[in-house]
Amino acid sequence: xxxxxxxxxxxxxxxxxxxxxxxxxxxxxxxxxxxxxxxxxxxxxxxxxxxxxxxxxxxxxxxxxxxxxxxxxxxxxxxxxxxxxxxxxxxxxxxxxxxxxxxxxxxxxxxxxxxxxxxxxxxxxxxxxxxxxxxxxxxxxxxxxxxxxxxxxxxxxxxxxxxxxxxxxxxxxxxxxxxxxxxxxxxxxxxxxxxxxxxxxxxxxxxxxxxxxxxxxxxxxxxxxxxxxxxxxxxxxxxxxxxxxxxxxxxxxxxxxx
Amino acid sequence: xxxxxxxxxxxxxxxxxxxxxxxxxxxxxxxxxxxxxxxxxxxxxxxxxxxxxxxxxxxxxxxxxxxxxxxxxxxxxxxxxxxxxxxxxxxxxxxx
Numbered sequence: 001x002x003x004x005x006x007x008x009x010x011x012x013x014x015x016x017x018x019x020x021x022x023x024x025x026x027x028x029x030x031x032x033x034x035x036x037x038x039x040x041x042x043x044x045x046x047x048x049x050x051x052x053x054x055x056x057x058x059x060x061x062x063x064x065x066x067x068x069x070x071x072x073x074x075x076x077x078x079x080x081x082x083x084x085x086x087x088x089x090x091x092x093x094x095x096x097x098x099x100x101x102x103x104x105x106x107x108x109x110x111x112x113x114x115x116x117x118x119x120x121x122x123x124x125x126x127x128x129x130x131x132x133x134x135x136x137x138x139x140x141x142x143x144x145x146x147x148x149x150x151x152x153x154x155x156x157x158x159x160x161x162x163x164x165x166x167x168x169x170x171x172x173x174x175x176x177x178x179x180x181x182x183x184x185x186x187x188x189x190x191x192x193x194x195x196x197x198x199x200x201x202x203x204x205x206x207x208x209x210x211x212x213x214x215x216x217x218x219x220x221x222x223x224x225x226x227x228x229x230x231x232x233x234x235x236x237x238x239x240x241x242x243x244x245x246x247x248x249x250x251x252x253x254x255x256x257x258x
Numbered sequence: 259x260x261x262x263x264x265x266x267x268x269x270x271x272x273x274x275x276x277x278x279x280x281x282x283x284x285x286x287x288x289x290x291x292x293x294x295x296x297x298x299x300x301x302x303x304x305x306x307x308x309x310x311x312x313x314x315x316x317x318x319x320x321x322x323x324x325x326x327x328x329x330x331x332x333x334x335x336x337x338x339x340x341x342x343x344x345x346x347x348x349x350x351x352x353x354x
Contacts (some may be wrong), residue, residue, distance in 0.1 A: 040265070040287055041286075041287075041301070042286050042287060042288065042297035042300065042301055043297075045300045045301050045304070046296070046297065046300040049300050049304060145296070146296060149292060149293060149296060153289065153290075153293070
């Protein structure tokens with residue numbers, strides 16, 4: 001590739017790493033709010049373990065995004081000093097924790113996609129992204145399993161748990177479509193063998209999620225209203241509150257360490 | 259949590275590495291065996307403590323009673339010949 005062509009490609013790689021990093025970071029922040037709020041100590045640790053896995057993924061990806069774009073911004077700069085409109089995570093991951101069923105549904109829908117993504121990204125032409133995927137794939141495998149186990153038990157549990165689990169899947173379903181949307185930035189990277197074609201992951205995702213929902217005696221919601229915009233920095237209402245809490249300490253005490 | 263019946267208690271055994279036996283590491287609550295196994299993974303192996311986990315319903319464990327301590331254990335106290343201390347143990351044997 002000649003020198004003039006490299007700049008846009010480099011910028012796209014940074015954008016892509018930032019998107020995947022933001023997904024992991026925002027969901028990690030959401031899950032961290034379950035600390036001391038789980039229905040028992042065991043689940044408390046399970047959810048925060050998943051959050052910590054995702055935070056680890058976010059750190060690698062944000063660091064890489066900062067390096068690729070020129071090295072002037074660190075992972076902390078990217079996590080703590082960007083504004084709401086600069087975050088490019090999926091709308092799905094920023095949705096509020098709600099009740100336990102809502103948190104589990106969000107994890108099922110997201111981790112099923114993320115696992116397929118990491119599996120495919122292991123053969124990326126970008127060595128760093130491939131390495132991150134290679135480490136993260138085992139983590140996502142467990143995250144999905146955890147969500148599946150609870151979806152089955154809540155869906156096929158009591159009337160109350162079934163009702164809540166169905167309501168959770170219904171509420172989050174509109175945000176699924178965005179997960180599989182591929183814009184020009186990603187299309188160029190897919191052509192270059194760097195990114196995964198998210199749309200190509202949809203059939204496998206459908207098969208898996210449909211199977212889990214059926215076994216859990218839940219009904220797959222109708223496709224309908226499909227909000228999007230997360231990848232362009234257009235977020236839902238609760239995201240600003242999440243961000244202000246996450247960034248508060250760093251902004252109040254720049255460079256604080258402990 | 260108030261109003262919620264407590265879930266069953268499970269005893270957790272972890273094998274720290276191949277070649278060693280499973281050791282009791284603690285207990286936890288879980289609604290069924292599969293969740294108990296996953297909870298054990300999260301609670302007891304998050305710092306690389308294990309390569310294998312057993313979970314056993316605590317209610318299934320039959321324990322000796324403190325009342326039986328004298329008849330159970332004291333008779334072994336003066337049987338020094340049962341200890342394998344009269345043999346030279348080869349240096350290669352690590353986990354005897």
